Amino acid sequence: MRLKTLIGFVLPSVVAMILLIALPLVGVIGLSLWNSYTKTEMVRVEQSTPTGKIIRTQPRPVLDETGKPVKVWEFYGLKNFLSVLDVDGMERAFAADRSTNPVTGAPQSWPERMGGVWGDIANLSFWGALSFTLIYTAITTPLVLIFGFLIALGVHAVVKPLKGPLIFASLLPFVITPVVGALSIKWLFLDNAVITVMLQSLGFGKIYFLQNAFTTGFLVILYGLWHVVPFAFIVLYAGLQTVPQDAVEAAVVDGASRWQSVRYVIMPHLAPLFSFVTLIHIMDAYRVFEPILVFSAGQGASSLQYLTYYLLNGEQNFHKASAAALLTVVGILLLLIPLILRTWRTHREGA
Amino acid sequence: MARKSSRSLSGLLAVGLGVWVILAAFPFLWMAIISVRVPVDAFSVPPQLLAPFTLENYYELWVVDQFYVKFFNSAIVTLGVLCVSLSIGCLAGYALSRYEGNLGFWLLMVALVFRALPHSTLLPGYQLAFAELGIWNRYETLIIVLVAINQPFTIWMLRSFFANIPKDLDEAALVDGCTRTGAFFRVIVPVMWPGIVTTGLFSFLLAYNDFLISSQLMNADKQTMTAALSAYINADDDAYKLMQGIAGAVSVTIPLIFLVLFFQRQLVSGLVQGAVKG
Amino acid sequence: MASIRFSNITKRWGSFVGVDNLSLDIADREFIVLLGPSGCGKTTSMRMVAGLDDPTFGDVYIGDQRVNDLEPKDRDIAMVFQSYGLYAHLSVYENIRFPLKVRGIPSTEHDAKVRAAAEMVELTEFLERKPKALSGGQRQRVALARAIVRQPNCFLMDEPLSNLDAKLRITMRAEIKHLHHRLNVTTIYVTHDQVEAMTLADRVAVMEKGRIRQLGTPTDIYNNPANLFVAGFIGSPPMNLIDGDIVEGQFRAEGVSVPLPFQGSRQGVVLGIRAEDLRLTDPAHGHFRQAVYSVELLGDATLVSQRFGSRLITARADKGFRIEMGATSAFEAMPSAYYLFDRASGDRIALPA
Ligand SMILES: Nc1ncnc2c1ncn2[C@@H]1O[C@H](COP(=O)(O)OP(=O)(O)O)[C@@H](O)[C@H]1O
């Protein structure tokens, strides 16, 4: 196919992506380097009160000729980034005197001191979001792959009439609207909801799942598994349908045990799919959002996507939000560039 | 010996799958069950399996709170996204599956990066631009934004489907006398439907399930059902509002359940044919 | 109808050279076969005539017109694809009619043309079927019918028989030959099967690694291979080739001694001899003396092989000939039946007749 034809065909799609992804990104870069505020002036106003007239000065937005408030733009350089990265907070975390335990006053060992630094840093919103993202990824990725694969093997093995219903039930948590999914989990863990109550009656004591950082983090991870394991399952299950049957049979004839034929025939065949699921899952770990919002986890368990959202809606500072967004982009590029370069190398050799 | 191990294995299999099915389905079931109860029954201690049935929550939500408006909004937005996204995605995916030069490769890689961006990354940019242009709170805006952010995924997926349609087919049409466009419409379109249905399912989910963009770009009157749930997210203290939220969540889920029921087979075979291989 | 000319065509993908500076003149109405092992650039060459690939350098002419910049549809060609490229959603009838339809030929003429083409390849009974419901041979015929339904400048056929079983292949080969005889349209035919090349071609271009190694009539190529590659590629079994040196007009290699009509000595040569030119002889004075390594009964002949290092030397004996494996044996041939090649360049070294 010629270049001209390619361009003609991809044009609508590319224009949409340029206008609504690339340009906004450029805008975000601009926003992150500037600061803006509404210009105000102090005016003297006369007010009549029962005791007589008084004159006060108060701030008022400055209006331009068309009657709109004047916005002042001011170049900020990297200040927004520094404030998102919370460099001051970092300095404080490192500078704090940790030779003794602040509560008990007992002397602390080096590991304890490092733990203290780490704890303080994880309390800063950006670093907290980043570290939770990493923890989330590290815990869920292997579990998603393992459970997804086991379920795929299981469903592949059951008798035909059961397959349909099993796939149906397994797909539900994957197709579910994430807010709804997160809510449905939350409604099981409210203080007087079914699971909390049942755990209590089983002797675990009353756990206030939504009240502390650790348990909300746990719920976010639980939701993540519940939502993503079915995705891994369905992809791997589809992959299982393409395993060449003669290879499996050859392995059986060669005397392989069930486990060996899974390990040496099926898993190598599915290797690209394991990578695919891992890649998608890691990309999505940056943008965990709905469960954090729903479980009000923000403080204890956050993601970079949630941080941007919070800066935008909570702090109403879209310059800082832009800086946070760009830092996220940098993180993603760091993640993807090695992959892209590797793909490029194989692509060039293949051509 | 082999017999015994395979019997205990199938026992394990049955237990494992049983546990999984319960875990997968329980949140739905419980949500559906308590949505038809009054608040005291829904969160009673101890929890009850049976409780008086009421449609009060649904009535409040759909009739009093006019949730049908949100349903209508969801329908417009989802269908709009589906049509536009698949049409322009097909053209791009087809061309990318047939073009051999480097430009195609880099387009796909840029799309991959775009696919990885959290949507909130773009929000500050949208806020600035849409306010300036005065196109805030419009269906078209939401549709085209969702189309754009779904394009990377759509073209990747469709490209791998098209790559599995033999090149011979459209090349035969080319020498038989078609232009590229003619070949696409005459011989590719008729055989591409399995891929379109599978990709369409994902596009549907992406549009229908979107919460962030819709809740940010649209005011309450034009929000989708999904975004409208934001009103109920933190209503834990207001028992009646909470119950409406539960009814709303169930309502949002029902179309998805039908979707899976109808297209489950398509989804699996589509994945087998396209995405998994490509 | 038209002649076709490749003028210094090169096709590259990145640094990989698929077709290397290829020049070829094909006469009007000629049936030319591009023959070579898989991956040598046959398909690529043909696709550049069709306009499905663009040459990196060089020009393609159809008739007198340079067609590099023409779209495939404007080149007025018809092509049969290796996997047929049938339109699965259309019936046989509609498949054959497709080129007429998209080229805007008046629809009143379609039916007669489709039926005539279908008749020519004996498809008349199957016109209403979908390609899925046809056998391999029938699909092949649909592809042919779709090509012949109009009168194009030229036919391009890319290994059209390679997906058929052995028996069908022979029938279809004859049909293609007959069709060419009847329609008389310039045809480029790509194959890796030398029997197809020999039986069908007016001229054969033997290709290796993107180049034409020899161009000539089938007889010419068989009797006068221009180089080691062609010698080793053409013939079944392929020509026997033995590395060695010439000492005083005598070819020498381990266990081999062949007197040649050659003056003087020469290092680094390859001796070639076709199996059918070798005959078994008295073990005392044959040219090749070794134990019998294997005996293969073909029915119409018996192949007897000896082994020299890693090479087999095979002689074709009468169908009634029998010998034990491991028995001592000797082969010899008329001195004029031998071919001599330079080992380094692969070129033929002329021997006086
Ligand atoms: N689109 C392509 N990109 C890169 N290499 C190609 C492409 N098409 C063919 N090749 C390579 O060019 C060489 C010639 O291919 P081809 O003409 O198809 O050979 P054949 O003689 O078997 O028909 C092969 O080595 C093949 O791998």
Ligand SMILES: [Mg+2]
């Ligand atoms: Mg080929």
